[in-house]
Amino acid sequence: MHTSEAPRLYARDPLLQSLLPRLTGLAYTERARVPWEYDKDLPLVLLTGRHGMGRSAVLGALERHYTGRLPLAFVDTAASELVVELLEELVRLLAPGLGRRFPLLLPGLISVFGGHGGTPDERTRATARIARLLIACDLESGTEVDVALRWASRVRTRLEAGAGPDAPIRTGSGGGPGAHAVTHAVLAEYFERYTRSRGAAPLRQWYQERYAESEGGAGGTAAGAHDGLGRLADWFHRGGDYRHAAEQTLVHAFLEDIAAARSKWQRLNRDPRPLALLDNTHSPAGARLVDLVLEYRARPGETPHDPLVVVATRLGDAPSEAADAVYRELPDLVASTRWRRTGHTPSAGLLVVPLTPLSRDDVLLMLDAASAPLHPYLASALHTLTGGHPLASSVLCEAVLEHTRATASGKEDARSPAGPLGPRNLLELTTPDGRPVTQAILERLLPSPHQRARLVPLSLARDNTAAQALAAHLRLEGPEQLPANAAADYLEAEHWQHDTPQDRPLAADPLLHTLLVHEARRTSQGTDSRRGWQEMHGFLRHHHTTSGDESGVPDALRHALASGDAKSVVKGLSEEFESEQDLPSALRWLECLSYTATAPAPPAADWDDDRAAVAAGAHDDRYQDIDDIDRCINRLLHGLWYLSDALAEPEADLCEDMGAELAYLSLRHRAWRGVLSQAARTWPAAARDKRPLPLPEL
Numbered sequence: 001m002h003t004s005e006a007p008r009l010y011a012r013d014p015l016l017q018s019l020l021p022r023l024t025g026l027a028y029t030e031r032a033r034v035p036w037e038y039d040k041d042l043p044l045v046l047l048t049g050r051h052g053m054g055r056s057a058v059l060g061a062l063e064r065h066y067t068g069r070l071p072l073a074f075v076d077t078a079a080s081e082l083v084v085e086l087l088e089e090l091v092r093l094l095a096p097g098l099g100r101r102f103p104l105l106l107p108g109l110i111s112v113f114g115g116h117g118g119t120p121d122e123r124t125r126a127t128a129r130i131a132r133l134l135i136a137c138d139l140e141s142g143t144e145v146d147v148a149l150r151w152a153s154r155v156r157t158r159l160e161a162g163a164g165p166d167a168p169i170r171t172g173s174g175g176g177p178g179a180h181a182v183t184h185a186v187l188a189e190y191f192e193r194y195t196r197s198r199g200a201a202p203l204r205q206w207y208q209e210r211y212a213e214s215e216g217g218a219g220g221t222a223a224g225a226h227d228g229l230g231r232l233a234d235w236f237h238r239g240g241d242y243r244h245a246a247e248q249t250l251v252h253a254f255l256e257d258i259a260a261a262r263s264k265w266q267r268l269n270r271d272p273r274p275l276a277l278l279d280n281t282h283s284p285a286g287a288r289l290v291d292l293v294l295e296y297r298a299r300p301g302e303t304p305h306d307p308l309v310v311v312a313t314r315l316g317d318a319p320s321e322a323a324d325a326v327y328r329e330l331p332d333l334v335a336s337t338r339w340r341r342t343g344h345t346p347s348a349g350l351l352v353v354p355l356t357p358l359s360r361d362d363v364l365l366m367l368d369a370a371s372a373p374l375h376p377y378l379a380s381a382l383h384t385l386t387g388g389h390p391l392a393s394s395v396l397c398e399a400v401l402e403h404t405r406a407t408a409s410g411k412e413d414a415r416s417p418a419g420p421l422g423p424r425n426l427l428e429l430t431t432p433d434g435r436p437v438t439q440a441i442l443e444r445l446l447p448s449p450h451q452r453a454r455l456v457p458l459s460l461a462r463d464n465t466a467a468q469a470l471a472a473h474l475r476l477e478g479p480e481q482l483p484a485n486a487a488a489d490y491l492e493a494e495h496w497q498h499d500t501p502q503d504r505p506l507a508a509d510p511l512l513h514t515l516l517v518h519e520a521r522r523t524s525q526g527t528d529s530r531r532g533w534q535e536m537h538g539f540l541r542h543h544h545t546t547s548g549d550e551s552g553v554p555d556a557l558r559h560a561l562a563s564g565d566a567k568s569v570v571k572g573l574s575e576e577f578e579s580e581q582d583l584p585s586a587l588r589w590l591e592c593l594s595y596t597a598t599a600p601a602p603p604a605a606d607w608d609d610d611r612a613a614v615a616a617g618a619h620d621d622r623y624q625d626i627d628d629i630d631r632c633i634n635r636l637l638h639g640l641w642y643l644s645d646a647l648a649e650p651e652a653d654l655c656e657d658m659g660a661e662l663a664y665l666s667l668r669h670r671a672w673r674g675v676l677s678q679a680a681r682t683w684p685a686a687a688r689d690k691r692p693l694p695l696p697e698l
Contacts, residue, residue, distance in 0.1 A: 010366065011330065011358050011362050012054065012058055014332075016062065019045070019333040019337065022036060022038075024272050024275055025271070033270065043351035044350055045310065046281075046313070046325075046350055048313075048354050049316075049355035050496065051315065051447075051495075053389070055279070055314075055315070056279050058311075063277060066275055070097065070275055071096075072094070072277070073089065073090045076280055078285075081285055082285055083250070084113070085285070087105065087109060087250055087254055088109060088132065095137050098261040099261060103203060104203060104260075109130075109250065110187070111187055112232065115233035124148075127148045131147035131148035154193075155182070155186055183229075187230070191204075204229065207231075232250075247292060258306050259305070259306045262307055273308070274308050282315045294349045295346045317495075322347035322352070324345045324348040325350035325351070327353075327354070328352070329356065330356055357386075357387055358390055363383045369401055370404045371405050375420070378400070378423055381426065381646070381648075385646045386511055392511060395441050399432075402429075422649075423648070427518045436522060438519050442519060445515070446490075455491075456523065459506065459507050460600075462540070470543075471483040471484045484506065496512060514646055537563040541560050553592065554591070554595045557572055559599070561596055566634070571630075577665070590693075596637070597637060597641045612638075612648075612651070612654060615638040615642060632661050632665055633661075639654055643658070655684040658687060666680060678696035679695075
């Protein structure tokens with residue numbers, strides 16, 4: 001099987017236990033037949049989503065439940081460069097369940113693999129592929145190495161003997177046999193050894209009809225060049241449009257073999273259909289295979305209906321050219337997809353199902369196995385942090401469960417948080433193998449170590465311009481002239497963002513941004529290093545202060561707060577509060593306040609987190625040197641700073657206190673009274689619900 005683990009999947013039952021049984025005719029968990037939703041024409045199901053949304057996990061679950069119960073193939077299309085390599089994998093995996101019958105496709109693949117004149121290593125790999133095909137289709141027995149040696153020896157003997165009276169006498173550039181001669185020898189060996197003469201004629205004719213020799217064509221006059229299979233190999237190795245046509249022929253042969261492999265009795269008995277699971281079809285070879293299957297099924301006229309159920313995954317969204325695809329959400333799959341082909345465009349055969357985030361109830365179920373009572377807000381905090389992202393949720397939940405197990409047994413990891421586990425400690429957890437959870441998740445979400453290492457510090461920057469300046473300051477290495485642009489291009493290629501404006505952070509996705517910022521905090525190299533937290537935020541503060549643009553003031557204040565310098569931030573906010581009088585400036589002040597409060601907290605080693613206590617007025621005695629308005633702004637800033645943290649518990653009293661502070665300020669500013677009063681009424685509820693703080697209407 002493709003994977004030995006059997007993790008439980010959440011919120012995917014409509015797909016696993018409803019749609020796939022109706023397509024295959026076989027229940028997901030029971031040994032029971034299920035009525036088909038489609039008798040003939042089948043949709044190609046395309047699962048879409050970002051990294052970590054569970055695309056591969058869904059295919060893995062389908063493989064575990066259906067292996068041995070119906071003909072099944074699980075293929076990672078990103079592991080191959082060519083469609084023919086994917087077809088070889090599909091044949092190898094499906095052949096045992098289909099009675100080992102691929103009479104039409106097999107000679108086509110063998111002509112392509114065996115008929116080229118590449119390097120010795122390429123010829124060795126091609127021979128190994130042929131051996132695997134022969135073994136899978138029960139035409140040879142023994143190990144792959146033994147079969148490959150026998151095959152190569154027989155073909156070499158044919159070439160030395162001239163391969164028969166009709167063999168082409170053309171040599172390659174090195175003086176050896178040319179490609180046409182090799183193809184002829186390969187096909188002669190296949191047909192004479194593995195097919196009966198009566199059965200070979202229809203197969204050759206099938207290919208001959210697709211590659212009829214045009215007058216004066218490049219194939220020459222040799223009989224081997226006239227053969228349709230020989231021309232198939234020739235076209236494939238020419239590349240470009242020729243290869244596209246050859247791949248199209250091979251996919252047609254594959255699907256027609258699938259259809260022919262099911263007997264009339266199997267169809268009448270409604271035996272379960274074969275299942276192909278194609279992972280990562282955003283890869284070039286995977287995308288080509290999906291396109292070719294859709295093209296075959298979209299042909300007008302009386303075409304055979306192949307019974308192959310295809311479930312494919314794709315990173316990101318469906319292809320932009322899939323204009324006629326049918327889209328369904330997961331809940332829509334429970335009873336019926338209501339999919340029907342509405343035309344002959346290939347994309348009309350697509351049923352696109354985006355994999356959506358998990359709910360808070362799913363997270364509660366994931367934490368249900370904890371060996372000790374958990375903090376009552378832990379599930380909500382975890383869901384707020386991850387946005388229901390399946391991978392991040394599962395890694396964090398497993399880390400929580402491991403922490404409770406270790407605590408119960410007295411075997412706590414020194415790197416894990418000490419004492420009771422609360423929401424504030426989630427990102428400080430370690431995985432069962434001892435790695436920090438943020439590192440483990442980011443390695444899955446951002447596969448490139450080089451780009452990941454860049455994005456960790458650059459995530460602190462406000463926008464692309466600031467990121468470029470920080471990259472130069474940090475002397476980030478790389479062949480690209482503009483490392484920040486290269487990092488942005490990587491994020492777009494990995495479907496984390498599309499057309500991100502220049503005034504947005506490089507990693508605009510909330511979860512990804514939070515993880516990167518925490519990694520920057522965790523890996524901070526101290527105050528004496530360019531990579532230190534204080535140094536990086538100090539540089540960015542200076543960058544925005546000296547930009548000459550007033551719009552950079554909130555960013556400068558935010559970086560000051562991130563470095564722990566709340567005093568200067570309060571001073572800046574207080575000065576603007578007392579100097580501005582018009583209503584638009586009130587909105588700007590509130591916007592600056594709320595934005596500044598989104599600053600990430602400094603590393604624990606550099607700073608004591610007493611934000612909640614300061615907001616509650618517990619430390620007002622520290623601020624005897626400032627007036628009542630400044631102390632109010634100080635409490636308000638610290639409260640909003642605490643509440644803006646994704647992992648902070650939105651304590652009702654603290655939220656109400658923020659409203660009271662705003663109401664107090666509204667009485668101290670005649671021009672801003674109405675605006676601040678609106679904020680005093682609306683911000684506490686938004687803070688409790690973890691919603692963006694709304695700006696009042698003028």
